[in-house]
Amino acid sequence: MDLAGRRRAFVDGVVFRFVACLFGEFVALATALPSSLPLREFGPAMLIAALEAVINCGYWLAGRARGFPPRDFYIHWLGDLVMISLFIYALGGLDVPYGPFLYSMIVITSAMFMSRSGSYLVAAGAAVCMIALAIAAESKLLPQPLGVWSHHYSSAGAVTVVIGAIIFFYMNAYLAGTLSDQLKAAKGEIEDHNRLLEQRVKERTHELEERTEELQEMVHIVTHDLQNVAVASAETARMLAERDGPSLSERGQRHAGRLVRDCRLMATMLRDLLEVVNKTEVAEQREPIDVASVVREAVARAQNAVESKGIEVVIGDLPRVLADQQKIHHVFENLLSNACKYVGDKPRPRIEVGGTVENGSVQYFVRDNGIGIEATQTDRIFQLYHRSPEQTVAGVVQDGHGIGLAVVKRIVQRYGGRIWVESVPGEGSCFRLSFPNEERAET
Numbered sequence: 001m002d003l004a005g006r007r008r009a010f011v012d013g014v015v016f017r018f019v020a021c022l023f024g025e026f027v028a029l030a031t032a033l034p035s036s037l038p039l040r041e042f043g044p045a046m047l048i049a050a051l052e053a054v055i056n057c058g059y060w061l062a063g064r065a066r067g068f069p070p071r072d073f074y075i076h077w078l079g080d081l082v083m084i085s086l087f088i089y090a091l092g093g094l095d096v097p098y099g100p101f102l103y104s105m106i107v108i109t110s111a112m113f114m115s116r117s118g119s120y121l122v123a124a125g126a127a128v129c130m131i132a133l134a135i136a137a138e139s140k141l142l143p144q145p146l147g148v149w150s151h152h153y154s155s156a157g158a159v160t161v162v163i164g165a166i167i168f169f170y171m172n173a174y175l176a177g178t179l180s181d182q183l184k185a186a187k188g189e190i191e192d193h194n195r196l197l198e199q200r201v202k203e204r205t206h207e208l209e210e211r212t213e214e215l216q217e218m219v220h221i222v223t224h225d226l227q228n229v230a231v232a233s234a235e236t237a238r239m240l241a242e243r244d245g246p247s248l249s250e251r252g253q254r255h256a257g258r259l260v261r262d263c264r265l266m267a268t269m270l271r272d273l274l275e276v277v278n279k280t281e282v283a284e285q286r287e288p289i290d291v292a293s294v295v296r297e298a299v300a301r302a303q304n305a306v307e308s309k310g311i312e313v314v315i316g317d318l319p320r321v322l323a324d325q326q327k328i329h330h331v332f333e334n335l336l337s338n339a340c341k342y343v344g345d346k347p348r349p350r351i352e353v354g355g356t357v358e359n360g361s362v363q364y365f366v367r368d369n370g371i372g373i374e375a376t377q378t379d380r381i382f383q384l385y386h387r388s389p390e391q392t393v394a395g396v397v398q399d400g401h402g403i404g405l406a407v408v409k410r411i412v413q414r415y416g417g418r419i420w421v422e423s424v425p426g427e428g429s430c431f432r433l434s435f436p437n438e439e440r441a442e443t
Contacts, residue, residue, distance in 0.1 A: 010064075048086050097149070103130070106126065127165070336351065339368040339431075342429070373423040419433045
């Protein structure tokens with residue numbers, strides 16, 4: 001049993017004894033009220049229960065100083081048996097109804113905290129205490145206990161009570177000990193199964209990581225090779241259109257031009273696909289990122305669009321986040337670029353960036369007053385290669401291949417966060433990001 005387990009067992013034992021002492025006080029008071037004897041006659045019994053509660057403080061202080069050793073339980077139980085015997089004697093000795101049940105509680109708890117052999121030892125101690133009570137009462141070694149009970153056992157009756165109590169103690173020790181041993185064995189089997197399961201999960205995770213690395217390497221190789229082929233095909237098609245274009249028919253020229261566009265588009269899509277693989281690999285080392293600085297740099301890169309469209313950019317509070325500098329920069333640069341692209345032709349275009357820390361997460365937003373997004377498209381815009389049907393802003397068709405937001409979403413998700421958009425067509429859009437507040441968790 002580790003230190004935490006021993007400490008928990010000590011706490012459970014102390015709480016159990018305090019409750020038992022309160023119950024003892026209640027029993028003594030309940031015995032005194034209907035009795036014709038004065039209340040002071042029951043003072044010794046109540047004092048013993050209170051003294052047992054005080055002794056618990058000593059148990060706790062000694063246990064904490066010694067590291068809560070399990071063998072100290074036997075000392076505690078020995079003290080409990082003595083105090084229970086004195087309590088029973090103070091209330092009338094063997095005449096106290098159900099007196100042996102007070103001992104049986106200690107026998108059962110010893111089986112729970114230790115083992116069946118330990119409960120047998122405590123049962124033997126309880127038997128010795130019962131025999132000592134009987135001998136003391138029969139031989140008049142101790143003063144006559146209180147005569148508050150209407151029944152009084154004869155010598156033969158007292159022997160019967162003691163023998164029955166001893167049998168009862170050992171039956172409790174056997175049953176509680178057997179159940180305790182079975183529960184401990186079951187707990188051990190469960191822990192073994194958990195360790196085996198954890199080992200298998202680690203092995204499967206390692207295998208999955210290896211397969212993922214192999215797959216990523218294959219994607220890199222295949223995409224790179226196909227991109228070279230696509231670029232070469234686009235260049236061949238361009239040369240064909242330039243050199244032999246005049247000799248082709250009008251229909252052939254259209255086909256040649258379409259072939260050039262398709263080859264270039266294929267090369268671009270392959271390059272973007274390779275970017276998706278590269279951008280979504282989260283770095284193992286994370287550092288606190290000054291997001292405000294990242295956003296200011298992203299705004300500076302979009303300065304041409306900001307100045308040409310007269311966009312007002314407002315940067316609010318931006319808390320730090322644990323991440324990779326390059327990937328967070330990619331996220332905000334893409335969101336700001338989209339906001340500049342779709343801000344529309346309003347007289348006072350505006351983009352606002354801000355963030356907060358709340359509910360254990362770091363949250364950011366990028367809000368614009370542009371053309372907005374239809375409700376049917378708010379989920380689909382994060383899909384790879386998907387573009388909203390409305391791509392015309394101020395009469396100009398916007399360039400793009402539906403890669404940027406898909407990359408942003410995957411980066412955010414790899415950091416355990418999420419991204420979503422709130423939008424009203426014609427009024428603007430607000431992209432929101434939420435990351436776990438790992439920086440606060442580490443401090």
